[in-house]
Amino acid sequence: MFGFLDDGKSAVLKRIYNSGTSTAFVKVVVQEITYDASGQPVEQPPKALSAAPLAQQNTLLASPARMIIPANGMQSTRLLFMGSRAQERYYRVRFIPVLPSSADSFDQSADDQQAYKNTLAAQVTLLTGFGTLLFVRPDKVVFDTRLKDEKDTYSVHNAGNSVIALDFVKTCHVEITTQCSTIAQHYVLPGRTYTFTKEPDKVHSFVLQEGRAERTISFSTT
Template identity: 50%
Template structure:
């Protein structure tokens, strides 16, 4: 299967009974439609203290062999010259049991689809972090965390920026022993809730998977006798239930 391998980073730092912030970024895949230029992402904090969150963005690019790498998004002083995704604000102060939002803004050409890694990283504020805290407020926050064991967990998500003229063209080849779903469009499609089960036994299945199929790539699997395959084919806002028998 040639699909987008989204390596969703989760990292933790132990500072010292468990207390502190506990953020939740919701879904880990977000999609910006071709007709839109901004997307509101909400960050929740279910912890016992305020969360100070930095938002970092990297672009995911693929070489000729389809191997991804992540590169920094270049920031430009001139807004009209910016090309890529940016977060506004890029520093969030999320109260305990509260929520804050950051708006992800895309600026640049939309001729082809682009992909970004967005990282939400809780931090202990320092002078250079631009959280607009006084020295006394920073010290008080650190003392609060140090009163117990505090674990700061950050998350990485994947952000898809669809082309301005989005076009879906999914081709299916349901062969005798092999199934192929090829994306001939110009935007990512999703093979969601893919289940591979014993026929007649809907609870006897392999783990359910979610698969992103980039333009020009295919999702394939070998059909095995006595097995039943089901999934949702997601093309933008459209979903189609698919069923394949081995």
């Protein structure tokens, strides 16, 4: 799952649904993703708030970071970015079901914690978490996508300062238009290039998304 915090906005709301038959205790874990010299993603440890003012924290906060969601219920958490947005930032946000404990700050008494554990022990229970990748766009977004059509390849270079998306990516036979590949989606970070390899008798197509602007692009072997 992917989400965006657009320029001009400081927070985004995420709704978490509990489709199970038991109350869910959910912990929200936020980790910034940076990229090393070879371009590989590195997830940083969760960052604790410092004594600096909130506007100088340069981090993404989840409020609340602990949720108690009843069976078949829903609760929302706000993902709020505090700090400089001179450049784009990336965060992995995980929503993790846990067994309540005093260390997790769910404000449950020891008796309530034990009662919940006993309830789970009496049934077959699967605690399943999920996550989302949040793109925090810079304050002044510039989209500058450069397309290069060559004999054997077609490249999409992101020369702007914010991520772009290649959506509904597919390859179809020139004559048998119903014979197509599985639809895919790719994200191209600033400074990166995504390259397609052309195939004989095939038409490649995708929808280029630059923020809310979209355009459909198709190409084939020349």
